[in-house]
Amino acid sequence: MAPQNKNRDYAAEAKWEATPEQKKRRAARNAARKKLGLKVGDPREAAHVGRNRKGTLGSKVRAISFASNRKDQPKRDGSDD
Secondary structure, rough: OOOOOOOOHHHHHHHHHHHHHHHHHHHHHHHHHHHOOOOOOOOOEEOOEEEEOOOOOOOEEEEEHHHHHHHHHOOOOOOOO
């Protein structure tokens, strides 16, 4: 068993992951992966086509690599560049 990170609060993480809002987000991600036919262990991710972070993943999604998805993210300050 790998040693746990001493800076992480695993109990708090588990509590947050069990909230209804987070369960809905996880279910939406899983549904989008299923719609695209991505299996467990597939390194690709389901991503919005139009980079709409607030929308649901059920509408326009594509399968892209982890690196491409992170590179294609809009800035968090609200701008699109």
